[in-house]
Amino acid sequence: MRKAGAMTLQRKKIYDLLASAGDHPTASDIIERLKADGHQFAYATVYNSLKYLTEEGLIHELKLENGACRYDARTDDHQHVVCTACGKVEETCVPPPAEWLRAVAEQTGFALAEERILFKGVCGSCSSNETTS
Numbered sequence: 001m002r003k004a005g006a007m008t009l010q011r012k013k014i015y016d017l018l019a020s021a022g023d024h025p026t027a028s029d030i031i032e033r034l035k036a037d038g039h040q041f042a043y044a045t046v047y048n049s050l051k052y053l054t055e056e057g058l059i060h061e062l063k064l065e066n067g068a069c070r071y072d073a074r075t076d077d078h079q080h081v082v083c084t085a086c087g088k089v090e091e092t093c094v095p096p097p098a099e100w101l102r103a104v105a106e107q108t109g110f111a112l113a114e115e116r117i118l119f120k121g122v123c124g125s126c127s128s129n130e131t132t133s
Contacts, residue, residue, distance in 0.1 A: 008049075010041055010045050010049055011049045011052060011053060013034070013039065013041075014030060014034070014041075014046065014049045014050065014053065015053055015058060015059065015073065017030060017033055017034065017037075018030070018053075018059055018071055018072070018073035019073040021073070023089065024062055024064075024070035024071065024072050024080070024089045025070060025071060026068045026069065026070055026071075027046055027047060027050060027069065027071070028068075030046055030050070030071070031043065031046050034046070050071060053071075054071075057075065058073070058075070059071050059072060059073050059075070060072045060074075060075060062080060062089070064080070064082050064087075064089065064118065070089060074091070077093070077095070077114075078091045078092060078093045079091070079092050079093075079094070079096075079116070079117045079118070079119065080092075080118055080119070081118075081119040081120070081121065082118065082119070082120050082121075083121065083122055083123035083126055084120050084121065084122060085122050085123070085126035086123065086125070086126050088123050088125075090123070092119070096115055096117060101115065
């Protein structure tokens with residue numbers, strides 16, 4: 001009997017797909033990419049694999065705009081910027097100011113372990129489309 005927490009071939013394939021993705025795909029995007037590569041994973045397999053990989057800390061689940069979760073295999077400290085017009089997601093490695101983190105900890109009484117900050121705005125492409133319209 002296989003241990004439930006094992007890195008199965010399906011989980012490995014999904015992790016590898018995410019690690020090489022230049023974007024932050026949704027579960028639906030992942031299923032489509034797997035199909036395009038000739039893999040026929042059941043929807044439940046993909047969702048359960050994403051849950052496992054998230055729980056193991058191998059990927060991050062991003063709850064961004066419009067309720068769709070996106071996935072990121074990059075687990076180092078970084079934040080995300082989402083375009084409110086087209087949904088494009090970018091990453092930034094600018095650390096939050098230490099004095100701001102201290103103030104949050106002081107105000108809430110929490111010992112902060114990590115921070116996930118989501119920035120929202122309009123990307124350069126959408127901004128230039130607005131000015132040319």
